[in-house]
Amino acid sequence: MQLGQPSRTALATAYARAYHQIATEPRIFTDPLAIRIAGITPDQLAELETTTLPDGDTDMRRRRRLFLAARARFAEDTVADAVATGNRQVVILGAGLDTFAYRNPHPDVRVFEVDHPDTQEWKRQRLDAAGIQLPASMTFAPVDFESQTLAAGLASAGFDRSRPAVFVWLGVIMYLTRDAILDTLRFVAGQAIPVRLVFDYLYPASGSTPEEMGERTARADRVAAVGEPWLSFFTADDIANVLQETGFDRVDDRDAPNLIAGYLGIEPRQGSTVPPHVLCAMRTQ
Secondary structure: OOOOOOOOHHHHHHHHHHHOOOOOOOOOOOOOHHHHHHHHOHHHHHHHHOEEEEEHHHHHHHHHHHHHHHHHHHHHHHHHHHHHHHOOOOEEOOOOOOOHOOOOOOOOHHHHHHHHOOHHHHHHHHHHHHHHOOOOOOOEEEEOOOOHHHHHHHOOOOOOOOOOOOEEEOOOOHHHHHHHHHHHHHHHOOOOOOOOOOOEEOOOOOOHHHHHHHHHHHHHHHHHHOOOOOOOOOOOHHHHHHHHOOOOOOEEEHHHHHHHHHHHHOOOOOOOOOOOOEEEEEEEO
């Protein structure tokens, strides 16, 4: 993101999540605050969907939107499972305009939102304009990674490293270098057990069909044009090895077609050779 500017990809994700609430498609994820925090009306969302939103192909936009909804639900299902076994801390890395902390159904669970200070200031303005109050269970943890570590930012916010936690890291690692990803994985794996981490990742484009290659190239060009280029890609085997090396001992990895189909109770869509993936990694010992 640019200094003094909100993340363009965070805004695009917020619009997609909001449009999912009103679109004529099966509802995978319900977020009653999504439209309010997006800062535009349903009519404006519908107009953006048909004109200026990224991804010109309607079916491709719909598939991406369903995946964004499914990964959010997967993350919140993971949080609910962890809470049921005693976890009381959730960290959302690169929170953007995520709204979980403001509709948190677990009143004794503390939520820490980690993001760039400029993005958090932008979010505070959005929350104020939407009339969304900051709950007592939510804490902002601003981190400018050019001058501060994740460990220091969370410690300043009152995060407890000696207690279990769930870390949610959606829509982020493809924009980071491999070294930055490994540093974060090691930090998370060092949390008191059991620790859970939910994140999504992109496959390398090699082996994709010509149509998929065209879609990937077009989207990659768009995010690069706004200063947020994709930097890192993994296969399922690659990421499993990285997670094992950094200390995790369990991995539940889902590709987009199977994740979406599981929530909708249908057969997975066939054809994509390089779908995005979302996973839950755990360290239990």
